[in-house]
Amino acid sequence: MHxxxxxxxxxxxxxxxxxxxxxxxxxxxxxxxxxxxDERSNGQGGGFAAYGIYPEHKDDYAFHMLYTxxxxxxATEKYLDRHFLIIEDDELPTRKTAGIVDPPLIWRYFLNVDxxxxxxxxxDEEDYVVNAVMFINAEIPGxxxxxxxxxxxxxxxxxxxxxxxxFYKLDEYKAWTWIAHGRFPTNTPGWWGGAxxxxxxxxxxxxxxxxxxxxxxKRYLEMFGYKATLMTDTEVTAYLFDMLLRxxxxxxxxxxxxxxxxFWSQIDHLPEEERKALTALxxxxxxxxxxxxxxxxxxxxxxxxxxxxxxxxxxxxxxEKGDILYIANEEAxxxxxxxxxxxxxxxxxxxxxxxxxxxxxxxxxxxxxxxx
Amino acid sequence: xxxxLIKAEFQVERDDYKCIRCRVCERQCSFEVHSYDADADRMxxxxxxxxxxxxxxxxxxxxxxxxxxxxxxIRPHGNWPYRAVxxxxxxxxxxxxxxxxxxxxxxxxxxxxxxxxxxxQVTNPSIDPLREPMELRTFIGRKPDQVDVxxxxxxxxxxxxxxxQLTLETPMMFGAMSYGAISYNVCQSLARAATAxxxxxxxGEGGLHRDFYQYGPNTIVQCASGRFGVHxxxxxxxxxxxxxVGQGAKPGIGGHVPGEKVDKEISITRMIPVxxxxxxxxxxxxxxxxxxxxxLIYALKEAVEYKKPVGVKIAAVHNAAAIASGIVRAGADFxxxxxxxxxxxxxxxxxxxxxxxxxxxALAAVDQRLREEGIRNxxxxxxxxxxxxxxxVVKAIxxxxxxxxxxxxxxxxxxxxxxxxxxxxxxxxxxxxQDPYLTKRVNxxxxxxxxxxxxxxxxxxxxxxxxxxxxxxxxxxxGNRLHLRAIGLNERELDVLGVMHAGE
Numbered sequence: 001m002h003x004x005x006x007x008x009x010x011x012x013x014x015x016x017x018x019x020x021x022x023x024x025x026x027x028x029x030x031x032x033x034x035x036x037x038d039e040r041s042n043g044q045g046g047g048f049a050a051y052g053i054y055p056e057h058k059d060d061y062a063f064h065m066l067y068t069x070x071x072x073x074x075a076t077e078k079y080l081d082r083h084f085l086i087i088e089d090d091e092l093p094t095r096k097t098a099g100i101v102d103p104p105l106i107w108r109y110f111l112n113v114d115x116x117x118x119x120x121x122x123x124d125e126e127d128y129v130v131n132a133v134m135f136i137n138a139e140i141p142g143x144x145x146x147x148x149x150x151x152x153x154x155x156x157x158x159x160x161x162x163x164x165x166x167f168y169k170l171d172e173y174k175a176w177t178w179i180a181h182g183r184f185p186t187n188t189p190g191w192w193g194g195a196x197x198x199x200x201x202x203x204x205x206x207x208x209x210x211x212x213x214x215x216x217x218k219r220y221l222e223m224f225g226y227k228a229t230l231m232t233d234t235e236v237t238a239y240l241f242d243m244l245l246r247x248x249x250x251x252x253x254x255x256x257x258x259x260x261x262x263f264w265s266q267i268d269h270l271p272e273e274e275r276k277a278l279t280a281l282x283x284x285x286x287x288x289x290x291x292x293x294x295x296x297x298x299x300x301x302x303x304x305x306x307x308x309x310x311x312x313x314x315x316x317x318x319x320e321k322g323d324i325l326y327i328a329n330e331e332a333x334x335x336x337x338x339x340x341x342x343x344x345x346x347x348x349x350x351x352x353x354x355x356x357x358x359x360x361x362x363x364x365x366x367x368x369x370x371x372x
Numbered sequence: 373x374x375x376x377l378i379k380a381e382f383q384v385e386r387d388d389y390k391c392i393r394c395r396v397c398e399r400q401c402s403f404e405v406h407s408y409d410a411d412a413d414r415m416x417x418x419x420x421x422x423x424x425x426x427x428x429x430x431x432x433x434x435x436x437x438x439x440x441x442x443x444x445x446i447r448p449h450g451n452w453p454y455r456a457v458x459x460x461x462x463x464x465x466x467x468x469x470x471x472x473x474x475x476x477x478x479x480x481x482x483x484x485x486x487x488x489x490x491x492x493q494v495t496n497p498s499i500d501p502l503r504e505p506m507e508l509r510t511f512i513g514r515k516p517d518q519v520d521v522x523x524x525x526x527x528x529x530x531x532x533x534x535x536x537q538l539t540l541e542t543p544m545m546f547g548a549m550s551y552g553a554i555s556y557n558v559c560q561s562l563a564r565a566a567t568a569x570x571x572x573x574x575x576g577e578g579g580l581h582r583d584f585y586q587y588g589p590n591t592i593v594q595c596a597s598g599r600f601g602v603h604x605x606x607x608x609x610x611x612x613x614x615x616x617v618g619q620g621a622k623p624g625i626g627g628h629v630p631g632e633k634v635d636k637e638i639s640i641t642r643m644i645p646v647x648x649x650x651x652x653x654x655x656x657x658x659x660x661x662x663x664x665x666x667x668l669i670y671a672l673k674e675a676v677e678y679k680k681p682v683g684v685k686i687a688a689v690h691n692a693a694a695i696a697s698g699i700v701r702a703g704a705d706f707x708x709x710x711x712x713x714x715x716x717x718x719x720x721x722x723x724x725x726x727x728x729x730x731x732x733x734a735l736a737a738v739d740q741r742l743r744e745e746g747i748r749n750x751x752x753x754x755x756x757x758x759x760x761x762x763x764x765v766v767k768a769i770x771x772x773x774x775x776x777x778x779x780x781x782x783x784x785x786x787x788x789x790x791x792x793x794x795x796x797x798x799x800x801x802x803x804x805x806q807d808p809y810l811t812k813r814v815n816x817x818x819x820x821x822x823x824x825x826x827x828x829x830x831x832x833x834x835x836x837x838x839x840x841x842x843x844x845x846x847x848x849x850x851g852n853r854l855h856l857r858a859i860g861l862n863e864r865e866l867d868v869l870g871v872m873h874a875g876e
């Protein structure tokens with residue numbers, strides 16, 4: 001038996017916005033928003049997730065990879081070559097930036113899965129990709145999958161988030177959902193992979209807080225084949241969402257009822273049908289309940305969600321302007337980039353959910369309201 | 373006959389100046405230590421009979437008595453403490469097996485005492501249970517891996533039917549103690565306290581007295597190898613059924629209640645003649661294999677129409693992890709593990725002290741094995757075996773238990789002083805006896821109150837500790853070994869327990 005119990009605790013700042021009409025904007029706004037909260041980070045990690053950035057490759061899995069050395073790259077490429085169709089690969093564009101030191105090798109691959117292989121393995125395509133990500137992270141020394149979704153990508157590094165954004169040239173990407181994170185870890189591996197967001201397929205998550213239930217969340221997910229290799233509680237949150245939403249096909253609303261469950265004192269007073277449903281969720285997903293302080297933003301291919309812990313031990317503010325929903329730790333980070341029509345503070349455990357409009361329903365409107 | 377060489381273990385000292393010859397001690401002592409000589413107006417004590425239960429000391433109105441370990445001692449020897457010498461003398465005099473009660477008293481390591489708990493500082497706030505909700509509600513039963521809940525008009529609606537679950541308002545239940553081993557009044561106290569506390573008590577293998585059917589929703593009924601008192605109505609009277617395969621205090625051996633304890637009420641409840649020994653066979657004679665167990669589990673599920681969880685209790689033995697895995701796969705809704713320090717009314721001393729293993733190790737191994745096999749959700753894990761206080765309980769839950777059974781601690785709250793003479797049927801505290809003169813010493817009203825207080829006190833402490841960890845629901849502690857650290861254990865022990873050493 002081997003137990004890996006290390007946990008990386010961190011406090012943080014987070015912000016994100018989504019244009020429901022899929023109006024894509026470059027990374028300047030999100031960088032301004034997260035830089036407004038530099039006070040909440042300490043230069044030990046910053047990161048971004050962006051959705052809608054690869055329209056020309058929207059049906060390929062975009063793997064953003066970090067390698068500590070050439071051996072890791074070689075081993076990973078051998079693995080990818082064996083298991084995927086590599087449509088394209090290139091170095092992820094970066095620029096020399098003050099405050100970003102000692103970058104690893106950063107590489108990007110657009111991958112496809114051979115139907116034949118899936119058939120032979122009797123495997124769901126997304127499970128196949130998840131297994132590959134788990135394998136690379138756990139088994140190939142020095143290799144780390146920064147993101148693995150379609151038409152999206154994660155960009156992260158050790159440094160203040162503003163510098164990280166410049167380093168990755170985010171001003172040159174256009175996305176309809178942007179999520180950002182500045183990190184304040186209390187024990188620092190100083191490792192690029194440890195920055196947020198954490199991603200799996202097209203799920204990306206930025207997190208502010210500490211999950212006191214990490215020990216059991218991790219062991220719970222391991223039962224279902226997830227390998228928590230990154231030593232952080234945010235990683236398990238990403239995997240938890242993957243399991244609840246993708247594998248167990250729960251809606252986001254229902255999934256949040258499981259991970260930030262209402263108290264029994266509330267549940268017991270609900271009408272019978274609701275009470276039965278919420279009781280069953282807590283019975284079945286008790287080990288997935290996230291306990292301890294958190295605010296997080298979850299990005300995915302169809303939208304964005306923000307949520308707080310059960311007793312709101314971390315700040316979280318939401319705002320709206322036109323078709324855009326903003327979520328951040330602090331209202332100032334939103335006002336830095338927009339003059340919202342409505343600002344509100346979601347209560348403990350209450351999710352803020354925004355979904356993209358299906359492409360066919362979108363009437364081209366005036367450009368987005370973001371002032372930069 | 374040769375003079376007995378067994379020495380008195382206790383010394384009874386009477387302050388003759390304080391003694392008023394009221395003879396309370398004489399009436400209280402069921403072992404007949406005290407006697408009164410009217411001619412001399414003097415109390416006498418036969419120390420050889422004294423078991424050290426302290427009943428006379430407690431009830432002496434003038435505090436004239438004290439009972440302590442006997443000063444007279446043999447020459448101290450590392451390999452030959454008096455315990456060893458006495459046992460040999462006893463066997464030389466009787467030619468019999470040694471009998472004992474309660475759990476193992478040898479100095480096997482108590483791992484609870486080598487585990488420390490975590491608390492929050494700065495990076496996450498501790499939660500104040502006086503001001504914030506703190507949830508201990510626990511469910512016992514098989515859980516599916518996933519559930520289908522859909523939103524209908526914005527409200528969640530359950531589309532999956534869950535197997536039956538027991539609801540506990542606190543993760544502690546009263547362990548299996550049979551009517552026969554303990555008295556009617558004690559059974560009643562346990563049943564009422566479980567009901568008042570929103571938890572369960574366990575009938576043990578002695579059937580269920582008709583008077584207690586009313587506490588059925590808070591009762592786990594047992595089905596053991598003797599099948600005493602097992603019938604369809606009994607099975608359906610409880611909230612869950614537990615198949616007792618083994619007991620931590622005496623793995624591999626069935627329960628024994630001597631005929632002296634089998635009075636009319638017990639005879640009716642157990643469905644055996646008055647005065648006959650109630651000897652449970654060592655194995656269930658219809659379970660010689662895991663596939664046989666599966667048949668019994670499903671026979672019982674049929675009997676209760678799949679409306680109640682059916683679990684299996686085993687003693688913590690070397691192969692517990694593999695056995696528990698088999699039990700879960702055989703269809704049990706919960707597995708009960710009973711450790712080496714688990715109590716008993718009567719067990720061969722040698723078995724009690726040397727067979728099985730501490731519950732901490734068995735629990736850690738079983739929980740880990742069930743997780744490795746991906747079947748931990750399929751059954752709840754209940755553990756028993758010498759829980760002394762609320763932190764033992766917290767540590768057990770952090771190691772992976774869903775709930776614990778407390779037995780000895782419950783009896784202590786009713787007066788038991790762990791004198792280990794339950795098997796004599798003469799319990800001076802009126803707990804493990806059927807003598808009407810003694811059983812009335814436990815008043816069910818007071819007993820219920822004391823047991824309820826105990827559960828309440830421990831629950832409050834558990835909430836306090838949970839809040840300190842920054843956790844507000846017990847399910848976030850269950851199996852969360854990150855909140856445990858060990859002190860003074862070697863690497864093999866850490867590995868089996870799945871915890872890090874303090875400082876790591």
